Amino acid sequence: MRLKCPANFRIIRLPCTGKIDVIHILRAFEKGADGVYVVGCMEGDCHFKSGNFRARKRVEQAAKILDKIGVGGERVKMYNLSSGEGPLFAQYSIEMDKKIRELGPNPVKVALQAKKNAA
Amino acid sequence: MIIASKKPIEEIIQEVKDYKRLLILGCNECVTVCEAGGKKEVEVLASALRMHFIKAGKEKKIDERTLERQCDHEYLEEIRDVIDQYDAVLSLACGVGVQFTAEKYHSTPLLPGVNTCFLGANEQRGLWTERCQACxxxxxxxxxxxxxxxxxxxxxxxxxxxxxxxxxxxxxxxxxxxxxxxxxxxxxxxxxxxxxxxxxxxxxxxxxxxxxxxxxxxxxxx
Amino acid sequence: MSLRTLDELKASGELRTSSKLEKIFKMGHLAVTSECGPPRGSDPKAVTEKAEMIKNHVDAINTTDNQTAVTRMSSLAACIHLKQMGLEPVLQMVTRDRNRIALQSDILGAASFNINNMLCLSGDHQSFGDCKQGQNVHDLDSMQLIQTVRRMRDEGKFLGGDDIKRPPDIFVGAAANPFADPFEIRVPRLAKKIACGAEFIQTQCIYNLDKFEEWMRRVRERGLHEKVFIMAGMTPMKSAGMAKYMKNRVPGMDVPDEVIARLSGVPKEKQAQEGIDMCVEAIQRLKEVEGISGFHIMAIEWEEKVPEIVERSGLYPRPQI
Incomplete structure (x- = not known):
């Protein structure tokens, strides 16, 4: 299957989305990511029972924090799909890419670059 | 154990906004178990505050540290050699820890990062309920x-x-x-x-x- | 109990206080009390005008103590107004707002005006009232307040152990809610209040007469009706809406569906009269229940209806003492 995906995202592989923590998402933004999305198994199909539910909660927590500090909670999103759904994976990445482009760059990154340029 | 809840991040931003060098100090005891002020919460808060102030164009040094306990001289001594590097300490310990740290480091402003709520039990994940008022x-x-x-x-x-x-x-x-x-x-x-x-x-x-x-x-x- | 004259009663040596209410009970009459909710302001007329409406039809008048935790004129001040009209007040006192210093102090204050009756309560939680963010005290609970007054009166001692000069001369009452849960301890709880020293009881508003009679049966089984004077609490319903509100919103209230159905069954403008009729019928039924010593009629902001209820229930005229 050769599917077209945007080339500007980096995949970080996890044994299970349940491994992800709020801090991982925040660090990505601190380091300049413009968006983060977490792709887990279908709800109810987690091999570790509730990993993807935990992931969803943590994504929601991260979104709340990002809203409060003015980075924007819409920059993080949780998706669920099964391992056979390559086209859907591609579609989600396109969707996310489009959304982030609408939102523009991560304001933290912008501020850091402005500071660097001024120096 | 002592149950605390996180202060809203907006409130913390107001508390710390005038300090350039800030140490966020967690505690490994009760507040870790009730997920309000342990190492994880210190990391998340520090990251969020750093991003907020970078975005606001404010230069700040925000460091993280979590002690075994803030209600014990022994562990509080561990920050004696670094305390002078900070303009303020934001403690995520309970009210006891905040005060004990303040008593020990008299010239450093101490700010609370959690609301200390009650003596309670971990009834289920994410649910803590009161059991004792220490009468x-x-x-x-x-x-x-x-x-x-x-x-x-x-x-x-x-x-x-x-x-x-x-x-x-x-x-x-x-x-x-x-x-x-x-x-x-x-x-x-x-x-x-x-x-x-x-x-x-x-x-x-x-x-x-x-x-x-x-x-x-x-x-x-x- | 057969009726006795005041002279016979005095000769019996059974009187413990100067309370008129105590005399009415012990002479063997069915007593009638009502209440005046003090106003949310300082105009004494709000108390005295209500009292005027009911004074000939009741033996004593309760003044509520910041009921439902809404700030009002103090119950003690309202009692003093009643006393100055020559009436017999029942001072309600809750443990929510005062510690043991203030409670004892107010008891002495009341006694200094020769207020001879008191009702000991814990009080609704402040979250129901206008000061939701306030502290509550509950240094004592209602049972311990009963003990406190009895100790002050009978032993002439403060809680701290010191002697009281001119101890209070107060007949001590308590509340009982036969409808609160758990039902199985409702009678043991009454027994506990009696053990603490309660001499009369005013119950929660009664709408579920069957359940109340079952409670009374259990009260008699333990002989408690011989140790305390039980006054059945009555509140006439003004409308089907009020009945529904009482059922769903007022803590510890048991309003059976039949009550709501009967009120709903008549046109709106006649519901108030239906409510009065139901109240009168209930009193007539409960008058026959062994162990009932009187009625406490709480016509909330509807004091003008008390005379009608008392007269139609066959409780008028009131004995003169």
Missing amino acids: GSCVLARTGGICPISRCAKRVMNGPCGGSGRGKCEINKELDCAWQLIIDRLRDLGRLDDYEIVAPIKDWSTERAGGPRKVVREDVQV
């Missing part, structure tokens, strides 16, 4: 092991009051009536007759009413 004179032997002081909204020592309905408290239909629980337990223990023993007027001097309290144990002092 200093335990009555649990007489009340079927359920505390009317911490669990009855009116601290009624000879309850239940007239507001108990269907096992719930008059102030909130989700809240169990402590006296219903006491009676149920006394019945299960075959001791319902004990209900008619009148609880004497309580000596509250061992509680907050008696002023700040102290426990002295000469047998363990060295």
